[in-house]
Amino acid sequence: MLDVRDVHVHLAERLVLAGVQFQIEAGEFVGLIGPNGAGKTTLLKTILGLVTPDLGQVLVDNRPIRRGNPAIGYVPQKVHLDPDTPLRGRDFVALGLDGVRWGVPLPRRSRRERVERALGSVQALTYADAPVGRLSGGELQRLQIAQALVGEPRLLLVDEPLSNLDIRNAHEVVRLLHELARSRGMAILLVAHDLNPLLSALDKVVYLARGRSMAGRTDEVMTSESLSRLYGYPVEVMRTRGRIVVVGGPDMHLVPPEAADHAGLGEWEATTP
Amino acid sequence: MMYLDAFVHSPFWHSPQVWHALFITTSAGVVSAVVGVFIVLRGQSFAGHILTDVGATGASASFLFSINSWYGFLSFGLLAGAGMEALGKRTRGRDTATGLVLSFFMGLGALFLFLDTRVSNTADVTMSVLFGSVFTADPNTTPWLIGTSAATLLVVAAIYRPLLICSIDAEWAQARGIPVRWVGLLFMLAFVVAAEDSALAMGALLSTAFLMGPAAAGVRIAHRIGAAIGISALLAVMAAWLGVGLAYASYNWPPAGRGYPCSFLIADILFMEYLGAGMAARWRAHIRRLGGKRCT
Ligand SMILES: Nc1ncnc2c1ncn2[C@@H]1O[C@H](COP(=O)(O)OP(=O)(O)OP(=O)(O)O)[C@@H](O)[C@H]1O
Ligand SMILES: [Mg+2]
Numbered sequence: 001m002l003d004v005r006d007v008h009v010h011l012a013e014r015l016v017l018a019g020v021q022f023q024i025e026a027g028e029f030v031g032l033i034g035p036n037g038a039g040k041t042t043l044l045k046t047i048l049g050l051v052t053p054d055l056g057q058v059l060v061d062n063r064p065i066r067r068g069n070p071a072i073g074y075v076p077q078k079v080h081l082d083p084d085t086p087l088r089g090r091d092f093v094a095l096g097l098d099g100v101r102w103g104v105p106l107p108r109r110s111r112r113e114r115v116e117r118a119l120g121s122v123q124a125l126t127y128a129d130a131p132v133g134r135l136s137g138g139e140l141q142r143l144q145i146a147q148a149l150v151g152e153p154r155l156l157l158v159d160e161p162l163s164n165l166d167i168r169n170a171h172e173v174v175r176l177l178h179e180l181a182r183s184r185g186m187a188i189l190l191v192a193h194d195l196n197p198l199l200s201a202l203d204k205v206v207y208l209a210r211g212r213s214m215a216g217r218t219d220e221v222m223t224s225e226s227l228s229r230l231y232g233y234p235v236e237v238m239r240t241r242g243r244i245v246v247v248g249g250p251d252m253h254l255v256p257p258e259a260a261d262h263a264g265l266g267e268w269e270a271t272t273p
Numbered sequence: 274m275m276y277l278d279a280f281v282h283s284p285f286w287h288s289p290q291v292w293h294a295l296f297i298t299t300s301a302g303v304v305s306a307v308v309g310v311f312i313v314l315r316g317q318s319f320a321g322h323i324l325t326d327v328g329a330t331g332a333s334a335s336f337l338f339s340i341n342s343w344y345g346f347l348s349f350g351l352l353a354g355a356g357m358e359a360l361g362k363r364t365r366g367r368d369t370a371t372g373l374v375l376s377f378f379m380g381l382g383a384l385f386l387f388l389d390t391r392v393s394n395t396a397d398v399t400m401s402v403l404f405g406s407v408f409t410a411d412p413n414t415t416p417w418l419i420g421t422s423a424a425t426l427l428v429v430a431a432i433y434r435p436l437l438i439c440s441i442d443a444e445w446a447q448a449r450g451i452p453v454r455w456v457g458l459l460f461m462l463a464f465v466v467a468a469e470d471s472a473l474a475m476g477a478l479l480s481t482a483f484l485m486g487p488a489a490a491g492v493r494i495a496h497r498i499g500a501a502i503g504i505s506a507l508l509a510v511m512a513a514w515l516g517v518g519l520a521y522a523s524y525n526w527p528p529a530g531r532g533y534p535c536s537f538l539i540a541d542i543l544f545m546e547y548l549g550a551g552m553a554a555r556w557r558a559h560i561r562r563l564g565g566k567r568c569t
Binding site: 045048049050066067068069074076079080081082084085086087088091095098099100101102103104105129130131 | 314448451
């Protein structure tokens with residue numbers, strides 16, 4: 001379904017992606033994990049055709065990507081909506097169905113029903129008539145997912161859907177996406193910087209750090225050995241009470257190795273194999 | 274009945290100037306009201322000021338060469354629109370540079386107006402450029418104005434949905450394969466026509482009343498984009514007709530025989546409508562709250 005091959009991307013003279021490689025099959029629920037600034041959003045934009053790789057390529061259904069492929073649904077990390085934006089939830093979702101067409105939309109029953117179904121599948125019917133600009137972050141998040149779903153894509157790219165949600169809602173959204181992947185055979189690539197809320201649902205993890213990737217089953221990727229290789233310095237992956245914690249990675253609020261060096265705390269380097 | 278009779282048979286309806294004024298203000302009002310909703314969505318009201326100010330320079334130049342002022346408005350407006358499109362994102366955050374270029378054009382406009390008064394020895398030119406000329410406009414302009422307004426409405430209808438997505442989030446639009454650049458270019462064209470038609474009707478200084486007033490009111494009241502556009506257009510037409518009617522009647526108001534400027538009356542009606550819309554929106558929210566309480 002999705003085949004990312006050795007993708008390199010420069011942005012403003014900086015090598016953001018330096019050899020990212022993984023595949024996703026239909027029906028797979030995959031987490032794209034990595035610290036802030038790792039290039040997760042850049043990778044999604046590359047898959048969407050908004051960023052052109054300097055090297056390597058991305059194939060969707062064995063064909064090179066093109067912009068506006070209706071087989072790909074996209075939920076951006078952030079949309080800015082003015083509180084006075086004159087759009088109701090259902091109008092917002094309807095834009096996902098036929099928003100790219102020319103002309104003024106005609107009210108048709110099949111159109112209304114599809115929008116209704118998408119709203120129902122994310123349990124957003126209760127606030128479907130409220131102006132979108134005034135919804136809470138979590139409510140808007142669901143509408144964005146509905147908007148991507150209504151076009152019935154076969155690959156869904158979701159950028160950090162969980163960062164706006166409390167734990168209960170985060171689990172709810174993960175459960176929802178997991179079920180969509182199962183029931184519709186949809187491939188889902190979900191970006192997150194914390195793996196834990198996803199652990200039970202994921203089929204596969206793509207871990208991104210320093211522009212490179214490590215892909216595979218969770219228990220293959222999330223080991224001290226493979227992540228240390230990816231980061232290029234030793235990090236430790238610990239499992240406690242069903243949670244996975246990466247100790248020493250830049251996403252932990254610990255002293256990073258470079259800073260540790262400066263401060264004369266060189267233990268991390270000392271243990272380099 | 275008597276009033277209705279007097280109204281229907283009033284000489285108001287038999288004056289060709291009045292009909293031209295009605296056509297000019299209505300077409301400028303409707304196109305500005307429709308385009309205005311997207312201007313509000315895109316947060317481009319400052320661009321509206323630029324277009325009409327630069328357009329005014331063109332209009333004052335056109336009097337020097339005895340050309341119809343609408344051509345002056347439109348040609349300079351297109352120039353300004355093309356300039357803004359070419360600079361694109363680079364103008365963002367460069368308010369100083371934009372302000373300086375703008376004041377250069379306005380200075381040029383002032384010079385032309387000064388030269389105009391030298392040539393024709395009248396202050397009417399200044400008044401009509403800055404405050405509009407619905408009753409004295411060249412009648413040959415009217416069909417052009419109606420035609421361009423109608424064509425602009427068709428363009429907006431044609432790009433309606435992609436334009437909406439571009440206005441909400443350009444990057445998302447790009448990801449969905451919308452030719453964002455072309456949609457933006459077509460919208461800029463519509464924007465120029467709306468701004469300059471409205472500048473001809475209302476004058477360069479008051480044209481933003483038509484561009485922003487009805488749209489801002491529509492967006493405040495309505496929760497749907499279609500309704501916002503409909504309300505905006507309706508408010509613009511109401512203001513246009515009421516304004517022209519009052520301007521006609523004002524020849525009998527004290528001080529007698531002078532009449533009040535039409536654009537001033539329209540701008541004031543639009544302002545009242547905006548205030549009314551604010552109250553309607555608050556009232557609506559209040560009713561909702563009461564209704565909500567009863568439900569739970
Ligand atoms: N248009 C751009 N021009 C230059 N650099 C960019 C651009 N977009 C992103 N970057 C840089 O590329 C790097 C990766 O950015 P990206 O947004 O892909 O990170 P991310 O993994 O999505 O981070 P986050 O978790 O914070 O969303 C960052 O260092 C960022 O500063
Ligand atoms: Mg990101």
